[in-house]
Amino acid sequence: MTDSTATGGTRPFRFGVVAPLTTDLPTWRERVRRIADSGYSTLLMPDVPQWQPAPGPTLAAAAGLGDLRVGTWVYASPLRQAWSTAWEAHSLSVLTEGRFEMGIGTGRPGIEDELRERGLPVASPGERLAQVRETVTALRELDGPDLHTPVVMAVRGPKAQALAAEVADTVTFALMPGDNRAEITRLVRGFHSVRDVEFAQHVAVVGDRVAPFMAPPDTDTAALHAVGSLEALPADPVAAAEEIQRRREEIGFTYFVFGADFADTFAPVVAKLAGK
Template sequence: MMTARDFRFGVNLFTAGPRKAWQETARRVEDLGYDVLLVPDHLGMTAPFPALVSAAEVTTRPRLGTLVLNAGFYRPALLARDVAGVHELTDGRFELGVGTGYAAAEFEAAGLPFPGARQRIEHLEHTVTEVSRELAAAGHRVPMMIGGAGEKVLTIAARHADIVNIAGAGPLPGSGQADPLSARVGFVRRAAGERFDQLELGMFLAAVHIAGSGEPDLFVPRALYPDLSEEELLALPGVLHGSAGEVADSLRGIRETYGISYFATADRYLAPLAKVISQLR
């Protein structure tokens, strides 16, 4: 039986703003007890690498990562150079999170063709393989997270990543899975083989609501699952609501049942999840 890992908590910060405001946010993330400060990779938002280096200037404890880089925006040699630079400038606190990219409009805005799913998945595997090779050759040990929901991306994650982020934890269209989270963890276990016990499993918390703080904010899960009713959204394993103690118990249950110990959420749920973190320390 796999020994339970310690909890880790991350927050994905979608808005940076001016340097002073950004660094104040970074300090707050650290003060609230988060283990990882994360930045997404979307056009129209702050570029992740300079934002993370700036956050490193005013924090000492949290790891710094991407949730997640769009592999389609990068070529491996150039990405490896940038990752090595961020690794050095953050005193080794950087964690590289990478995915296939999914927003056709962003590829178009960047002047890039939007490949089909198979080509994007193949490029992801090529990218993570080459980046890992180049970093190892240069003597850099940078933890890698790969996020996804489908079997092909989870296979790449199981074979190459240090951290597997099981995206969504909701039902895949037409899957008929009664417990999609169990199905995905089981798939990762089979795909990883002997590597499985070395993997850290993570999931994204689409919403966190603490009882007594008004109506649940379901903005993020609605965006992820627009066809689900409010009742169905509230039943998702990545949508947590109740008292801080009840939500903490839910996370203990997820860790015990599925082996998932790394939980990240969006910045709009920064304060609610912090109340839960304090229950688990």
């Protein structure tokens, strides 16, 4: 039976794909259409300048290719001015007729080096979190009473969790290589929100393969499986579907995000579980 304390009630499954534009445009467009046709909920873009075109225009292009939601996974608050990020997010909500989700966090490990390279100030963790709050506040002002852009927050520590409890619609926990199932279960169940929050799971490893853009290429996949890391799923789709259902029942995760290279492999899983 589903633990309603952990989940806030049973939510239906949905699935997202991180699919940056790294090929020629026709190949990428065909991939986006295939993802949409497979029943995935959301097409997502990372926020790393050297990896792909800017998230905003790329997501706007993706939204026109199929009936799916689009979102950032996730905006790095130290790289962006709060008002500009909010304006872009609101604009994407308008242009996609409410199909945009703003994922935001305080930045990847090691982002300090990138900030220095770009001549940007290296803000403290507290200052970065304040930037997230400022961005969401500006977004809500732009949205007004007739539009609500969903906010997905990547969190880890208690201060980030407290802010997410105030402003987020979906929460994903930033995982570390040594995290095991028991530790993350404790974090999720310790998350107290005044609202019904969706919990998302970032899946970077499937079998012995690492999803590009979702984890370092030298990730020790065997070690992740050995500790029962929630970043990993088995390669067999049947076993993966069983594990995904177990994670909803035991922990409360209902939104699962895969790398684009795994989208075709898990299409049967999505067909079986999406919306159920």
